Amino acid sequence: MIELFHIWKQYQKPYWALSDVTLQINDGDFYFVTGPSGSGKSTLLKTIFREILPTEGQILINGVNILKIHDNRIYTLRRTMGIVFQDFRLMFHRSVFNNVAVPLQVIGVGRKEIRRRVFATLQKVNLHQKMWELPAHLSYGEQQRVAIARAVVNNPEIILADEPTGNLDPELAFEIITLFKDINKQGATVIIGSHDRELIRHFGDNILFLQKGKIVGKEAHP
């Protein structure tokens, strides 16, 4: 369970990127966080995986206050999550395979198992034929799929995706969200930041509306 209590975040005075956000996301939930640009979607996701610290508030994940985790132990939190960044954050001098394998390598999975799981994941995002190419040789949409494959390859408990379909054509965007849905059905909590209304309307079980850092609405369609 992810619990946010009165989260405030300020990058620069006098603007608040997040204003008093209180939220509870249960295990296995599928959430869309939506709102206009600058509404705080990315900031909210970044505070959950502790890329940034909130100015005020508490965040509990499975009862653990993640703001109290020492920097040296932050990897214990990150290993339970799969993250798709808005800017992909790929390693451009490493092949697609090696980019996707990284979350498995950091936890010491054996080579054969890595090969098996990376290949299976790349098949799901339809990139298995470009496994040994460098990301720089791929299209924008393909790079995004590499980032998604990296986020889901180790079957994380929580998946956070910031605009994961931003550069994909509608058909592929649909497939990608279907992929997130499948992973969600296997028990993972999925939170997606997006402003693609079509997708949200089609897939949104839970929708959180943000505006100027505040939660301005919630919808649940179980």
Place this chain on the structure above:
Amino acid sequence: MIEKLKFFLSVTGNNLWQFRTRNIFSVTIICLSFLTVGIFMSLSNNLRATARELSSNMSIAFYLEEGLSENAIDQIRHEISLTSFVENVKLVTPSEALERFRASFPELADIVAGLKGNPFPSSFELRVNAKAVASTEVVAFVEGMKKRPGVTDVMFNQDWVEKMQGFSRLAGAIGAFLGGILILTSFFIISNVVKLNVFARKNEIEILRLVGGTNMFIRIPFWLEGITLGILGSLLSLALLFVVISVFPVYIGAQLGALQQLLRFRYPDLTQAVFLLSGGAATGFIGSATSVSKFLKV
């Protein structure tokens, strides 16, 4: 564990290859630094060995007055044999001395043939106990004999032993000083090369952190990189040192004449070779570790 090690080695190998130009540069600098240390170490080895040889062959020669009676010669021999540090005494007659000269300097045979008489005096040659070489007792005895009637001159090579030992210490000190400066230079160069590598891979480091990589997981490839550069540099310096030692007497040694003996290089022994290699590894490790810690704050 083995899987992780394989992973680290493959990442290190990839990184070394990816930034090969600047890595070759740092290996060259480390190599030159350790080559300097090695050359002075080898020179110092030779001087120390020469001093040791001289000490073990320490001899004193007393040249006697011409026409000294047999009684007077026996008296001097008796005085010499009373000392505790003399291992053996030998009387060298003028004809024996001439023979030795002929054998030692065959190129001067014409001059010897043209001599009307024998210019060499009789002498006593003493072999001194190696432990007593530098003792004040020996020096006092030699000084006393110089003033003794019947003795015209004394040849004592203790000065040379002391000079050799002094030169050896000097060569060692110069080596340590120059080598120290150069090793410090390589240390900073490695440190900066690793910093550049860290800069170039900042994005990758960030990603590793975000997907759950531990600080150690991020640091280890950089450490391995520094150690590899250090070992490669010192290994290369050791190989070059062997080349220098083999080539030096052939191309330059002959031009040095009498100095050749002193400036001869000796191969480093196993301990010194291990010292150079581990020094390289340590330089590489410290250079990269400080750079990664300070620069990355991981």
